[in-house]
Amino acid sequence: AYDAGPYVPRGAGLDALREAAHGCRGCPLHRDATQSVFGSGDASARLVLVGEQPGDQEDRKGLPFVGPAGGVLMRAVDEAGIDPTETYVTNAVKHFKFEPAPRGKRRIHKTPGLREIGACKPWLVAELQLIDPEVVVALGATAGKALYGSSFRVSQQRGVALPMPALDGGAAGEGVLVATIHPSAVLRADDADRAAMYAGLVADLRVAARLLR
Ligand code: URA
Numbered sequence: 001a002y003d004a005g006p007y008v009p010r011g012a013g014l015d016a017l018r019e020a021a022h023g024c025r026g027c028p029l030h031r032d033a034t035q036s037v038f039g040s041g042d043a044s045a046r047l048v049l050v051g052e053q054p055g056d057q058e059d060r061k062g063l064p065f066v067g068p069a070g071g072v073l074m075r076a077v078d079e080a081g082i083d084p085t086e087t088y089v090t091n092a093v094k095h096f097k098f099e100p101a102p103r104g105k106r107r108i109h110k111t112p113g114l115r116e117i118g119a120c121k122p123w124l125v126a127e128l129q130l131i132d133p134e135v136v137v138a139l140g141a142t143a144g145k146a147l148y149g150s151s152f153r154v155s156q157q158r159g160v161a162l163p164m165p166a167l168d169g170g171a172a173g174e175g176v177l178v179a180t181i182h183p184s185a186v187l188r189a190d191d192a193d194r195a196a197m198y199a200g201l202v203a204d205l206r207v208a209a210r211l212l213r
């Protein structure tokens with residue numbers, strides 16, 4: 001089965017984990033991607049934002065949320081009263097899954113499947129256990145499924161405090177989780193819907209901000 005577990009060094013800090021993730025062969029996604037994209041930000045953050053997987057620009061630069069979706073996300077985080085520099089940002093899946101594109105063209109993202117999400121989860125668990133945030137924000141269905149399982153539905157569970165799920169089969173965590181839409185859904189929306197979708201993202205992030213102790 002696909003599994004990053006054997007590649008995750010025990011007792012490692014975030015920097016050592018990030019380094020080790022470059023060598024992960026836990027699923028086939030490492031083959032076509034440029035590099036693994038680990039989480040980055042404040043290692044003692046009280047709020048962690050979990051996206052889906054790196055996009056085209058993240059894959060090239062090696063950092064999460066540095067492309068268009070990241071722009072939307074950081075603007076929304078700021079508008080929700082959260083200092084972006086006090087957050088840690090990561091993804092459910094650490095390698096970019098994409099459709100090959102003609103030379104020079106932006107590669108088209110493909111949604112990771114449950115097997116890839118499950119394979120990559122040990123990295124996310126290791127990050128969350130080290131940072132131990134008060135609030136985790138799941139951005140979209142992939143992050144929600146990574147943390148809650150395949151039955152997770154953003155539309156039904158967004159914008160409210162959910163109990164932190166058990167991360168590694170042990171006891172449930174102490175923090176809370178808030179789910180919302182993925183910022184790229186705002187970018188993909190029809191012109192008529194875009195403002196409302198963005199406002200919904202900000203409103204859900206405000207829920208998360210209020211839950212900080
Ligand atoms: N979308 C994500 O989910 N994560 C990124 O890092 C960039 C785009």
Ligand code: SF4
Nearest residue numbers: 024026027094095120
């Ligand atoms: Fe490992 Fe995750 Fe990359 Fe798959 S996507 S190779 S599990 S780091």
